Amino acid sequence: MALNEEQQTLLMRHLNGELSPSETANLAILLKENAESRAFLREVAEQAMGIADVERLSQQREPVKVKRPVFNPIKWAIAAAITLILTGSFLIAFQSAGRSLTAEVVATHGPNQHLAADGVNLPTLIPGAMLKIGEKLRTLSSRSWVKLKLNDGSYLMLTGRSSMRLI
Structure with a gap:
């Protein structure tokens, strides 16, 4: 026995969560007695899962834009100057530690x-x-x-x- 349009609408409203308590009871009876309605509901649910998987995969394929750092020579010059000053002070301290005042x-x-x-x-x-x-x-x-x-x-x-x- 093929599902009529009213039964298909009832099943679709069930998937959307739009049924009243009395309609839910009628649907439970329909699903219990009719194997074709259970198969229809299973097919629609599988299609929905497939569509959801496709949407999820399509969202993951969007490339993330990577912002490259901008080369700023002033920052590099300051970092180099600080490095030279620190290296020089360590060398002076190391050399003077070897020669204790006597x-x-x-x-x-x-x-x-x-x-x-x-x-x-x-x-x-x-x-x-x-x-x-x-x-x-x-x-x-x-x-x-x-x-x-x-x-x-x-x-x-x-x-x-x-x-x-x-x-």
């Missing part, structure tokens, strides 16, 4: 005291000894003196009851 004892006269950076008494100074940062020198009498040669080649004389800490 002083060489050239000559001494009279009693003196040599204290390490942590306050421990070190042996008396002799010519050729190297003093490091944080160490302290004291001349203990008015007639004593110590002559030092600094890293830059200059000389320093510590005389008569004086003290000095290398910083």
Whole structure:
């Protein structure tokens, strides 16, 4: 038995969700008793799924527009300048860390005291000894003196009851 137009309309309204509760009950009876109505409903649902798949695939095929970055030479110049400055400062810091500030004892006269950076008494100074940062020198009498040669080649004389800490 073929479906008439009224039954097809009822099935289509069911798919669209437009049925009242009484029409839904009539449709349930029709689907239970009529195999052709079940087949029609299945075919329409499969067609709807196929159309939905085609629409979904067609939306995915649209290419996404990629915005390319604009080359800006000013930004690159600034980045290069910053890189050069940082590299230079690291090189200067690295080179100066290798050369700690020291002083060489050239000559001494009279009693003196040599204290390490942590306050421990070190042996008396002799010519050729190297003093490091944080160490302290004291001349203990008015007639004593110590002559030092600094890293830059200059000389320093510590005389008569004086003290000095290398910083």
